[in-house]
Each structure stands twice: as structure tokens, then as C-alpha cells.
Amino acid sequence: MKAPLLTCFLLLMCSAATAAPPKAFTQAQCVGLKTAHVDAASIGLPTRGAVITAVAMAGQPNEPHCKLEGQIKPVDLKAPNIEFQLYLPLLWNGKALQLGGSGFDGAIKGADTARLAPAATPGALKQGYATFGSDSGHQGGVSDASFTLNDEAWENFAGAQIKKTHDVAIALIQQAYGRKPSRMYFQGNSQGGHEALAAIQRFPLDYDGAIAIHPVYNVVELHMAGIRIGQAVYNTPGAWISPAKSALIANAVMGACDKLDGLSDGIVANVKACDATFTLAHLRCKNGKDDGAGCLSDKQMSLVKMLSKPVSLGVTLPTGDRFAPWPILQGADAASIVSVFGSGADKPNPEASNLIISFPYMMGDQAVRYEVMRSPDYDSLTFDPATHQARLQELASQVDNNDADIRAFVQHGGKLLMMHGTADMAVPPGNTVAYYDRLKTQFGEKTLRQFARFYLAPGFTHYSGPFRLSWDSLGTLDKWVDHGIDPGQQVMIDTNKATAGREMPLCDYPLFPKYKGQGDTRVASSFECVTQ
Structure with a gap:
């Protein structure tokens, strides 16, 4: 057998042995x-x-x-x-x-x-x-x-x-x-997304790839932000924002920002332009007093402004002293806004198992009463994070996973996909942006793209929203890990009943999908990923 043929034969035999079922x-x-x-x-x-x-x-x-x-x-x-x-x-x-x-x-x-x-x-x-x-x-x-x-x-x-x-x-x-x-992957959403990052940070050699969706990698920080929200809502008479006013906010933002991505489709994709376009002051009640569902009082305006910028935690944690802003003015739908403010203004029952109370506060309340104070009867609306800094830092060191040095995972050949909805009011998208930026600082953008991708999904909340995303992340990851196929342009598919099947590009951060001005608005090829 000639040498080239022998080499080819041996390679085929090795390949067959490797791929033996x-x-x-x-x-x-x-x-x-x-x-x-x-x-x-x-x-x-x-x-x-x-x-x-x-x-x-x-x-x-x-x-x-x-x-x-x-x-x-x-x-x-x-x-x-x-x-x-x-x-x-x-x-x-x-x-x-x-x-x-x-x-x-x-x-x-x-x-x-x-x-x-x-x-x-x-x-x-x-x-x-x-x-x-x-x-x-x-x-x-x-x-x-x-x-x-x-x-x-x-x-x-x-x-x-x-x-x-x-x-x-x-x-x-x-x-x-x-x-x-032969391949071991981890995939999760929310706390599961946190677990995906924990897996590759703490046990890097166990995994060949991970998919982290809406990852709560700094859960103590999120819970402290939830406590701040609860205290702002329930300790300040007149600050609570009703479901009707939540709808007012959502509709006003949509009216001002929907077309900024080139298409009126109920989705705010150009978040940066929306920030520059929408004016909250237009929703202020005359004289700043609550005049009903058609406007916001000054106390309610202050609450919205508090959430629309980094939320001060009142304590310094290993991950920082502020939490990412909530996208309340960036295309969140009314239902997800209600989940943050709750559906009632009265001091809540901490044991409630529904969204009558603020969801971020409900989770933070559980953390304070059981993890920090270790007292089921403690009133978390009186909690001062600064006086419990040592305990909070201890908890964060145990449960949070914000380490950007994932070299062991990368050297093992690991690949990472991250995704976050731009309208997520349970875990703000800016939180994942912050971790991706840490990765970029750690590795440099060119090197980072060799093993990681991060996507922002317009109109997607934590599980639903104006664009209820589906995405073949597992197939994308496996092709990248097992066959070396770069993720390339990703596509997300809507699963909302009224708009099921419409497509849109799932763009690499910081790009967003912009309608080209012609073509089927339900097909991803009619959009392009751009910066403005």
C-alpha cells in the first residue's frame, strides 16, 4: 500500500475508533x-x-x-x-x-x-x-x-x-x-444560568461547553437590590405603581421607541436610541400629585428613576455596591413591570407565593430572613444592609460566581454561549452585560470571541414578553465544540400565539436587529445586525 493511501487508511481507522458507538x-x-x-x-x-x-x-x-x-x-x-x-x-x-x-x-x-x-x-x-x-x-x-x-x-x-x-x-x-x-454540556436559565457559570468557574474540567441564559451569577447583589425596591415601594406611601400605571409606562415607551429599529412591531430593539428618545417627564401628573391612572406622581416618578439607573445596594459586596438598572423604560411589557411593583400597595405578606407582592422584593425578603438574619419572623422592610456587611460578604463569597478568569475551562477547549432578554424585569440585562465586559477585560475581545458569544434578545423578558424567544442554543454549542463550526448569525423564533413563527436575528452584543426597509417582516433575512 502506498504511503499516502496507508496514511489515509490509518487516519480513517483512528477516526472510526474514536467515533465507535x-x-x-x-x-x-x-x-x-x-x-x-x-x-x-x-x-x-x-x-x-x-x-x-x-x-x-x-x-x-x-x-x-x-x-x-x-x-x-x-x-x-x-x-x-x-x-x-x-x-x-x-x-x-x-x-x-x-x-x-x-x-x-x-x-x-x-x-x-x-x-x-x-x-x-x-x-x-x-x-x-x-x-x-x-x-x-x-x-x-x-x-x-x-x-x-x-x-x-x-x-x-x-x-x-x-x-x-x-x-x-x-x-x-x-x-x-x-x-x-465524549461531550459534557451545561445549560440553564435564571438561577440555572447562574449554575452554568458556576459549573465552568468551579469545575472547569468537567464541561466542554455551557449555555448561560439570564444568569443570576451575583444573586446576593440581586437580592439586596430587591430589598431596596421593596423598601422604596412599601415604606413610602404613594410610591406604589399600579397595574394601570404600569401599562401606561409600557405603552408610552412603546409609542416612542417601537419604530426606532425601522419597524413598528411591538418590540423595542434599538434600546440605545430609546434611552435618548423617551422622556419620562411627559408622564408626570400636574403639580406632581397623583391624579389617577393617566399619569405618575412625583413619588412614582422617583421610583421609576430609581430603577432606571444602577440601584444603590447600601452595602459593598465582592461584586460591587450597585445593581444593574431595570429596563422599565426600554421596552418591558406591562405584565413584567407589574411583577416588580406588585399588584397592591399594602405591606406584603412575606410568605405569599404569587406576584401580589414585588417579585424582586419577595426573593430578597427570603434571603434576608433566612440567609442573613436566620429568623423567619424578621421584617426585611427594616433591614439595613450596611450593618450586616460582613455576613452579606460571606454569603456572596459562597454563592456568587462573577470570576472572569475562566482560563482552565478555555484551555480545556470549553465554549460559552450567553443570552439575555432586553426586556427582562426579573434579572436586568445589564447584569449579564457587566459579566461579559469583565470577560472582555480579562481576555481581550479578539481572544474572547474564540470561545464565547453573548446575545441580547429584543422584546424577550425572563420567560415571555412581546417576543417570546426560542433558539437552538444546544445545536449551536455542539457544532462549535464538536465540529469547530463558528456560531455565525443566530436566529430567534417567536413562540407567542399571535405571532408564532416570526423570526429575527439574535445579534451579537452590542448589535441589535434593524429592519432593512423591505422584505417579509417575519423572516430574519429582512433584518441586519447594526450598532445604530
Whole structure:
């Protein structure tokens, strides 16, 4: 055999060996995993091992998979278990996807499906991914922080559960298929986005790629901003902004800013031009006194101005002393504005499980009462952050993940996708902008683009909004990691019922999508990503 042909043959053989499929996995083997367990020695952080509590075959005929439910046992016998789920497709593609939670976690959130994926994109399981997630080490509502009174439960939520869940899942995947995944990804939204950044900062060699959507990487800072909002709303008579006035604000901003991106479509895409165009003073009531739903009093104007600029925390944390401004004057819809101000002016019931009270305040209240004061009966409307700086800094050092030095992850070959909605009133987009800017300072823009991309999605709130985004982030990440295909121009697809299927470019920050002036307004190619 001639040398070139021999070289080619050997390369093909090596490639074939590398891509060799895992051993067959059957329904019988799925059922056999009921007795599987993972020893504590196989888990990188202290536990008492993990056991399987339930096994079942699930899925449609074209998506058969094995569903495992299990528990990771804590060291502290009084601490809750980490409840986890692992989904194993019978036709495995050799890769795995770990999925994050939301809020204070407390439940296993969609451990079988990628976040915000388009309806036309096959699900992660159908693509052959093994998927898994956990409740982060406690059960409860996403707005319930009472679990933090237990130190191990807090430690798990603060990041340890990411590693523990990962290691257990990898061990079980190896038992099922005979080998570990060739690629390991993490994807999450909100607290799950925070967990994605925590994963690559704290456990960089465990992951080949991560998708961080609306990441709350500085959660203590967010909660202190929530306390400031709650105190401004509920401690100042007349400051509360009603749902009717929230609609007034949203409609006024939309009227002034909708067309600034070249198209009147109910979406504010050119946020920078909106900042320069919209004038809040036009909404002021005559003489500054509350004259009803058609205007804002001076107290209400002050509240809006407070949120529209960096919010002073009243304390210096490792991540700073101010939190990013809320996009109340940048295209947020009425419903998301109401979620910040609440639907009533009265002093709230801190245990309320709905949006009658301000959502940012409700989350901050939980953090203050359980994490800081460790007293369920404490009134957080009287809380002075400055007098508890040491405790707040301690908590931030444990749970926040704002480190831009992710060289270990990058040198391992890791890729990062970040995305944030421009109208997100739960976690302001400026917060993710700040972290991306830190990455740019750390690596330089040219180097950064070799492993990271950041997108701003116009009209998208935390989960809904005028443009309810879907985006094949998992497919984009996998092509980049596994095949070296640069993300290129991304496309987002609306899932709102009235506008379902319309497209728009998902532009690299700081670009935004501008209508070209001609072409189908529902097709992404009719837009271009520009700076102005």
C-alpha cells in the first residue's frame, strides 16, 4: 500500500475508533439499573453516596428512553437529600447535558429537555443526549429559602450540588453504556444560568461547553437590590405603581421607541436610541400629585428613576455596591413591570407565593430572613444592609460566581454561549452585560470571541414578553465544540400565539436587529445586525 493511501487508511481507522458507538442499551438493562448505586468515593465532594429510587421506560416510540430517579445522600443526617433525575436514551449519541433550575430551586425542573428550544428542533433526548438535573439539595418552592437554615443544604445550593449531581450522573451513564460521555454540556436559565457559570468557574474540567441564559451569577447583589425596591415601594406611601400605571409606562415607551429599529412591531430593539428618545417627564401628573391612572406622581416618578439607573445596594459586596438598572423604560411589557411593583400597595405578606407582592422584593425578603438574619419572623422592610456587611460578604463569597478568569475551562477547549432578554424585569440585562465586559477585560475581545458569544434578545423578558424567544442554543454549542463550526448569525423564533413563527436575528452584543426597509417582516433575512 502506498504511503499516502496507508496514511489515509490509518487516519480513517483512528477516526472510526474514536467515533465507535457505545454498547447497545436495552429496556431490560434499563430495568436492571434499579439496583444501581454510586459509592461516595466516586463523587468529588463529600456525600454518603447515591441510590436509585425509581426506574421506568418512557417516551414515544421514536424517542424511547430510560428514566432514573435517585437520591444523593448528605453527610449531615439532618440535611435533605439531593433528588435527581437522569434520562438515558436507548439510542445514545455519546453526549450528556446537565440542566439547571430556577429561583431557589427546590424541584427538578425539566431534566429531560433543553431550555427554550424551537418546536421544530428535535428534543435533546430524541437527538440522543443523556440529560439530567437535580433539585439542588432541597424540596420547596422557587421563592422559598427556608432550606438555607441547614448548612449543608445551603452549601449544595451554593454550588456543591452541581458537582455532586454531575459525578453521580457520569457514574450511572458509564454503568449504562459502558463509557463516559465524549461531550459534557451545561445549560440553564435564571438561577440555572447562574449554575452554568458556576459549573465552568468551579469545575472547569468537567464541561466542554455551557449555555448561560439570564444568569443570576451575583444573586446576593440581586437580592439586596430587591430589598431596596421593596423598601422604596412599601415604606413610602404613594410610591406604589399600579397595574394601570404600569401599562401606561409600557405603552408610552412603546409609542416612542417601537419604530426606532425601522419597524413598528411591538418590540423595542434599538434600546440605545430609546434611552435618548423617551422622556419620562411627559408622564408626570400636574403639580406632581397623583391624579389617577393617566399619569405618575412625583413619588412614582422617583421610583421609576430609581430603577432606571444602577440601584444603590447600601452595602459593598465582592461584586460591587450597585445593581444593574431595570429596563422599565426600554421596552418591558406591562405584565413584567407589574411583577416588580406588585399588584397592591399594602405591606406584603412575606410568605405569599404569587406576584401580589414585588417579585424582586419577595426573593430578597427570603434571603434576608433566612440567609442573613436566620429568623423567619424578621421584617426585611427594616433591614439595613450596611450593618450586616460582613455576613452579606460571606454569603456572596459562597454563592456568587462573577470570576472572569475562566482560563482552565478555555484551555480545556470549553465554549460559552450567553443570552439575555432586553426586556427582562426579573434579572436586568445589564447584569449579564457587566459579566461579559469583565470577560472582555480579562481576555481581550479578539481572544474572547474564540470561545464565547453573548446575545441580547429584543422584546424577550425572563420567560415571555412581546417576543417570546426560542433558539437552538444546544445545536449551536455542539457544532462549535464538536465540529469547530463558528456560531455565525443566530436566529430567534417567536413562540407567542399571535405571532408564532416570526423570526429575527439574535445579534451579537452590542448589535441589535434593524429592519432593512423591505422584505417579509417575519423572516430574519429582512433584518441586519447594526450598532445604530
